[in-house]
Amino acid sequence: MLTNYQNHQPPKRPTNCPLSPLMMSIRLYTQAICIQNRTLPAASAKLPYLLQAATLVALGAYSTAALAEDKPSVELAPVVVTASAFEPQAGDMATATSVITQSQIMQQGKSTLGDALANEPGVNSDTFGQGATRPIIRGQTAPRVQVAQNGILVQDASQISPDHQVSVPVLGAKQIEVIKGSSALMYGGGAIGGVVNVVDDTIPSEPMNDTVSGQFGLIGQQATDGYLGYAQLNGQLNDNWQWTGRFQKTDLDDVKVPKSRYDKVKNSWYKQDNASVGFAYVDELDYVGFSYQRQDSDYGLPFHVHNHCQPDEHRINRLTCGLDEHEHGAHEHHDHEEHDHEEHEHEEHGHEAHEHGHEEHGHQEHEHEHDEHEHDEHDHDEHEHHHEHGELPYVKLKSDVYQIQTEHLVPLTGIDKLATKFSYTDYQHDEIDEGVVGTTFKNKAFGATVQATHATHQVGNLGYMKGIIGVDYANSKFSAQGLEAYLPKTRRNQLGTYIIERLTPTYSGAQINDAGRLGAQSSKTQQDNLGHNHGSSTLPTDSTATKLAKQGKDLWYVQFGGRQDIQKIEDMDNNISKSDSAHSLSLEAGRYLTPTTQISARVSHSERLPASQELYANGAHLATNTWERGNLQLDKESTDGIELSLRYDNNKNFDLSTSVFYNDTDDYIYAKTQDLVTEGESKGFRLVDYHQSDAKHYGGEIKARYYLNDYISIGGFSDIAIIELKDKQLDSKYAPRLAAPRVGGDITAQFNQFDVVLSGYHRYKQDKVADFEHTTPSYNMLDAKVTYHSAGPQDYTAFLQVSNLLNDLAYNHSSYLVEHMPLAERSFNAGITYRF
DSSP, X not given: OOOOGGGGSOOBOOSSSXXXXXXXXOBOOOOHHHHTTOOOOOGGGOHHHHHHHHHHHHHHHHHHSOOOSOOOOOBOOOOBOTTSTTOOBGGGOOSSEEEEEHHHHHHHTOSSHHHHHTTSTXXXXXXXXXXXXXXXXXXXXXXXXXXXXXTEEOOSXXXXXXXXXXXXXXXXXXXXXXXXXXXXXXXXXXXXSEEEEXXXXXXXXXXXXXXXXXXXXXXXXXXXXXXXXXXXXXXXXXXXXXXXXXXXXXEEOOOBOSSSSSSBOTTOOEEEEEEEEEEEEEOSSEEEEEEEEEEEEEEEOTTOOOTTOEEOTTSTTOEEOSOHHHHHHHHHHHHHHHHHXXXXXXXXXXXXXXXXXXXXXXXXXHHHHHHHHHHHHHTTTTTSSHHHHXXXXXXXXXXXXXXXXXXXXXXXXXXXXXXXXXEEEEEEEEEEETTEEEEEEEEEEEEEEEEEEEEEEEETTTEEEEEEEEEEEEEEEEXXXXXXXXXXXXXXXXXXXXXEEEEESSTGGGOOOOOSTTTTSOHHHHHHHHTOOSSOSSOOXXXXXXXXXXXXXXXXXXXXXXXXXXXXXXXXXXXXXXXXXXXXXXXXXXXXXXXXXXXXXXXXXXXXXXXXXXXXXXXXXXXGTEEEEOOTTOOOEEEEXXXXXXXXXXSSSEEEEEEEEEEEEEEEEEEEEEEEOOXXXXXXXXXXEEEEEEEEEEEEEEEEEEESSSSOEEEEEEEEEEEEEOOTTOSOOBOTTOOOOEEEEEEEXXXXXXXXXXXXXXXXXXXXXXXXXXXXXXXXXXXXXXXXXXXSSSEEEEEEXXXXXXXXXXXXXXXXXXXXXXXXXXXXXXXXXEEO
């Protein structure tokens, strides 16, 4: 359910102090497991260890201090996790859940969903240029990670390939939620990695107080010589009818990179226009809303194979093409690694074979390409906007999305609320090379969900139970035509049913938070409508239940759910189909050990059915330089998992949350990379077959903050995720493109209307690599930011940021383009948000 607009207002500053609180937070990613048995690096890599030492000092101070000083009395509006079935406030959940607020999204200034989430604990991104970046949760990405917009699953082509954009606008969203647990069952049993839900104002969510209100934001970036901006208007036609409209625009040039023989990653530009309009009718009992959203995106495909390119036989997903600057980038990567060898002696292993293979086959090419590189630089200005000249490959995308959402209170006896969601998506993107459309991808998809919230009832002496029962249906027709049509025309039908129940010892604890669209009605009206009378004149809300729990009254909860899916995928070109069913179960329990300490545990059994590309792929995939072959013999994969979480908040000067998980999977589906093909139609490509193997998946996250006083606080967070395959035919046991552990931090100082932030993190060297992968070196990332919040009648926020302050050459191991597309160089960015 969507949240109140008031949940996203700037925090109120305290009035009991002559100065606004000087709040500092340092997030230090501490990973003791990764520190053990590790040789300390040279001076240039000491940053993470200094940060770890600071964390130990801080936590030691916590253990010996009297903890007498309270936290700053900043009144933060509650942030409700709408993707969860019971919509708790984000701070009330012990389970691993992240919420990125609107102000955080704006000040990050990221153009894609994956990049906007990349700094959250447990979340990374599989960067494929600036236009296509998907989120990775605990080492898992599509199709094990689902993306939703306002609780409705997004249906584009991003599940098929990393070079396909997730067509959800990010800038200006109210919040982005990352959720795991039994509530993810609402989005399909295959969402083993988790669910990312983008909450925005595409459809108005509740009655408004003003006839017209709105906001706009604008960000400029030096590293891309570009900008991102959005504008939004909200209005009220009368007491019941609301409207909203939004426009978002992105214009980014090729990204500049540090310490390289070329100054930009060629063909990494990105342009986007997104517009939406929505209307809603809201009264005390009913809600009906609908919206239309149009997105037009153009973005370059860096290192996409041209017809005249030849794959590099000694590297997976690496190309030796006519884009000479790219090959120089690969050489610069090796030069950087050699430099690392001098400063980071502990990183010597894992590079020798890589260097040797490159030297054996690259010297003559390098000399020739150096001359061509100088020629390319000479006429770079002429061809800088390559998309206009049609020379280099790029994607031209258009998407039309229609959504309808309804809610109705008390439709039937025993039912509190009935909700429906409908969506229709008409998606198309063309991959254009040398001015000619090479491949066209289309997806026409319909989705529907009907969800009933049943009335709270007492279960003997156990407590009170409330829950939801839902049915969802999805139908999609996908086609690919042209040079890169490695997938046939497919039709997918999926029907799912689910139930999620929550048991608490008190009536209030079982209540679902209705603070969204229909929460504006009075408590008395709601109680009369529901026909409940439990000795109270008002019906408690979820936030009330949380306060009671912290006072020791609602000590525990039990939440459980189940889902059944039926799926049929047809290969319409070859008149074959595959049908199967799957079921998933989840049981979660939480308890307050003290009013300040909450623990929870979750056990789950999840089954995932194979996706279209895993079954039917057969052909060249130029973006990844592979020849993919599906497997009709694939069975569903089955995962048994356990997760333990702890949350501590003493309401004085320390809070902490942490989660650890372990999953054991039978028949894990993965793309198994074979050797280079030397003959036949797939000659010159890496052969990728979809196989199954048992696997284990484990890791964890931790986040903490220690308040030294009303002005200074320090904290920390860390994450690690590892997937090990049990396929004995593999030389390496690790799944491909696993992100390395990281450790980092940020310091925020608030003085009057100013915030000053210094943030940084260290990404460790990744030597847990899959077959045909190579070790990726470690790097440090440091940012600085100054933000000004207006204090007068004008409501605006402005910021100035310097990203990659150290100008470190950094590579994302989770990217298919890891060796060729470094992260952006030092960049001065500025932005402003104005609300009225």
